[in-house]
Amino acid sequence: MALGKDYDNQRDCSLARALELVGERWTMLIVRDAFFGVRRYSDFLSHLETPRAVLADRLSNLVAAGILAKRRYSDSPVREEYVLTDAGRALWPVLAALGTWSARYVMDGEVPRIYAHAECGRRLTGGSVCPSCGPVGADEVEIRPGPDADFVREDPVSVALREPKRLLVPIRG
């Protein structure tokens, strides 16, 4: 496949191999949403507003890559959810690093969302490091709306994120 997601002549580079798994359009935002507690196809769909076929394709790729796991949470009716695996949760420092870079060099002072250490309440620096307690895992991170948050969107995920919540805690009870 010459076109598409692979980087055939760059297999000798761990970065390129990683990008084959998480470098496609929408994939990183799906992973971010998974950290936000999104688990259902319909919630990913309404929050990201991606074409349904693209979402289905990305979810199955992420499952194949071992980043998400597909789990049945109801037998009747049959309902599936997508949850982060260990490998998926290990992507937190990557998202955090990119978010931190963006806050510094792209967002120009705007702070739509605040990331803090849930135990001590201090804001994280470098994305995943608490200034008092050192590096923190994603499950110890609390997110809450920042001074520049807008509350315009009405999809279930956006509504749930209007209140502080911990990463990885599912958005629906």
Place this chain on the structure above:
Amino acid sequence: MALGKDYDNQRDCSLARALELVGERWTMLIVRDAFFGVRRYSDFLSHLETPRAVLADRLSNLVAAGILAKRRYSDSPVREEYVLTDAGRALWPVLAALGTWSARYVMDGEVPRIYAHAECGRRLTGGSVCPSCGPVGADEVEIRPGPDADFVREDPVSVALREPKRLLVPIRG
């Protein structure tokens, strides 16, 4: 533009804004090559083997985003080179985090390339942290071929990377 690189409904997220700048196909690998010391259009081209039009588009996007700067290094003939700006160099922790994740969860023990702290020679952990000296900037990082490197490719960049070198040091004198 509904199609393409933007994530219009996600502007309220620093990650999405970052991905609008560095999330397109090839862009991250161009930035990685810039850290490797690649500066010339023809070197990016032969190392990445991307279509020429795509490379030209990505380079101009990166310049517009303030991640690369286009600089004339010869007036006659007119020759330009692309170098990382401060904002571009600040992307190092992002690449390092993704590379580290990949080494752990994707590469399955293969080590094509080794990243070490140039001062003390120790291999970096977490991508950009020296176990003795703490966090290191990209300019203090030395790369060298690892046990699983292959020396198959003959383009100027691949050849130059057969020997140890520091990040950011240009590949051609």
Place this chain on the structure above:
DNA sequence: CACTCTCGGTTCGTTGAACGAACTCACGGG
């Protein structure tokens, strides 16, 4: 029982991006 709703998709026609080969243009060297 019929009707409707929700969830989690698949199908399909259209648009736009990636691909790769060919072409351009300015300069420099022999």
Place this chain on the structure above:
DNA sequence: CCCGTGAGTTCGTTCAACGAACCGAGAGTG
């Protein structure tokens, strides 16, 4: 004068993203 190099642009083809419509199973309502 011809050739080579660097840095692109042009263009026809192929493939992926888009979005609207469709689908099937089960649950809830009247």
